[in-house]
Amino acid sequence: MLARTFCGRSQREVRKLIAGRGVYICDGCVELAGPVVSSGSAAGTQLERIHPVLEPEGGTRCRFCGKRRDEVADMATMPAESGGTFAGPAAICVECLSLCNEILVEELA
Secondary structure, eight states: OOBOTTTOOBGGGSSOEEEOSSOEEEHHHHHHHHHHHHHOOOEEOSSOEEEEOOOTTSOOBOTTTOOBGGGSSOEEEOOSSTTOOTTOSOEEEHHHHHHHHHHHHHHHO
């Protein structure tokens, strides 16, 4: 069974999931990540907090499209592990987040 990388909930506990490069994001985390990238404020999940990636010079890459933070307007990420760095296993850029929202609107309507 697949578990969401951002929140840890199982696929049976969410309405919809979207797969990236070794990561998964559920409809709930897509909803949480939107305000993170637009406001710059962190949001909590049952695993950890989703944080904005504020420094465009960092090497953080979106796990959905592979773009670096300096190639996109905004990005949200999770720590690699509790207390870890914010280069995390789960990172999503604002462009992929927008695509996820489009997918969810189309498929959950």
